[in-house]
Amino acid sequence: MTTISFQNVWKEYDGRVVLEKLSLDIAPHAFVALVGPSGCGKTTFLRMLLSEETPTRGRILVDGKELPREPTVDRGVVFQRYSVFPHLTVLENVVLGKEFAGSKFFGALFGEARRKVVEEALALLEEVGLSASLTKYPAQLSGGMQQRLALAQALITRPKILLLDEPFGALDPGIRADIHELMLRLWRETQMTVIMVTHDLSEAFRLGTRVLAFERKENSLLEPERFGATITRDLDVWPPKHAPWNVSAPRKTPKKSS
């Protein structure tokens, strides 16, 4: 079980404050949804958790230890415009995700080990609805299918922390609802902590156990670069999604008002 702690974290670019005074503890196995206006620093928050960016001030601790300086396979990510490997087929892309995780030196898997990974990849690809496209290349897939592939590639390593930057925004509503179910099932079946950026509030509450809103609290007309965004709302979502009685709760589709 993984705990994440932000201790007075600030992020500035060339003296421009993007994020400020971020202090929060994320409980083990949380599913945190981040919402906020465009440009308020949500992706920057994820990139700091991935070690693609470092805080200008403050500390980020995972299980009580400072984050490693480099990205590691126990932190998976799916970005909105994630590029899978164009020269590999759908199946090869997912298998490669596991091969990266299996060897520090990116060694290929052979024999029984490879057979098991291929089986796992096939099962995951079926869950994301790509079974009929195993031998296709990413350029032959729609944008939505490419995102499902990116998700399968990230999930096959069963990361301890999964970071999602609007991964479902491009999917059509039917597939999106199916992937929501898949995402919740995978999250429940593992100890994974998920942190997801979304612009869709209903998605935030549908998937999240906790919803964080980022916003700039103060603005200065004379010094527009002086203030960054911080957490302005921090809501626990009810009912708790960990509860066994909520696991197969039917989803209610809101009726459109005419």
Ligand SMILES: Nc1ncnc2c1ncn2[C@@H]1O[C@H](COP(=O)(O)OP(=O)(O)OP(=O)(O)O)[C@@H](O)[C@H]1O
């Ligand atoms: N490497 C960088 N160098 C300079 N400025 C950057 C860098 N990365 C991000 N920024 C700036 O930081 C601010 C926050 O960017 P970020 O992408 O984190 O916002 P966001 O909330 O994810 O936006 P959106 O919802 O539109 O995706 C933006 O003004 C952006 O221009």
